[in-house]
Amino acid sequence: MLDLEAARTFALVVQNQSFSEAARRLGVSAPVISKQVARLEKALGARLLQRTTRRLGLTEAGTAFYAHCVRMLEEADAAERAVSRLHAAPRGHLRVSATVGFGSLRIAPLLPGFLARYPEVSVELVCDDRVVDLVEGGYDLALRLTAQPGDLLVARALTAVRQVLCAAPAYLERHGTPQRPEELADHNCLRYLRSDDAGDTRWAFVSEGRSLGVPVAGNFSTNNIDALRRAAMAGLGIILGSSYRLEPDIRAGRLVEILGTFLPEQDARIYAVYPSNRHLSPKTRVFIDYLVGALGDS
Secondary structure (H helix, E strand, C coil), X not given: CCCHHHHHHHHHHHHHCCHHHHHHHHCCCHHHHHHHHHHHHHHHCCCCEEECCCCEEECHHHHHHHHHHHHHHHHHHHHHHHHHHHHCCCCEEEEEEECHHHHHHHXXXXXXXXHHHCCCEEEEEEECCCCCCHHHHCCCEEEEEECCCXXXXXXXXXXEECEEEEECHHHHHHHCCCCCHHXXXXXXXXXXXXXXXXXXXXXXXXXXXXEEEEECCCCCEECCHHHHHHHXXXXXXXXXXXXHHHHHHHHCCCCEECCHHHCCCXXXXXXXXXXXXXXXXXXXXXXXXXXXXXXXXX
């Protein structure tokens, strides 16, 4: 088996073109360096260096071995760094992207506990409903609501998210409660405008085991889910949104859930995602673990 330290010594000799300089850098004597290189040559069965009184040169075998040696040492150093990161104390600034609703309602309340547990970590939570570029934006990770996180990202599921359909009691008293998804054509449906299209013009339901896309229309749409929620509570119309956003209002009686048996039990999940070409730092790893423990699969 190749002696990694001997290979490192050989590379240092080549880079400095000197046994004595390599010895000085390693804090040993030149004869120690010479013996290490000699043992390496014996193990490989080939002379690696040509020594003259004026210069130190590589043999053909030495040139070939040095090229492989550099790559091998780089990989060994990378492996050591990877292991060290696993055991290093989490520290540094953590930049996290999340949607406005999930970030403010579910993540922000968890941060005091996380920061108390990891006092050397600081968190910057950027809440935006747009899908951001993690690398260009300098984010360590993003929390995304999706059915498919994408092939270019490493994703870890945090929690399932259920969609709920609801309206204010006053609206239902005036206009009646729809009993089937098709009846939404006769109602004022408040639509959320996403950044990638004109808005939710079709809502997804399940009827008799089959997926059903129902066209909806209304006199109010917005890209702000809280504005949509407030309009629904004021009795303007029917709203479709995430359970974590609307269930507090349903429990308080401000909104009434409708057509619950026609909605998919689990539309999507919240994922913690980060670029696949990036090592997971200790601060990012413990943050994801903390969220998994706190959110579970609720």
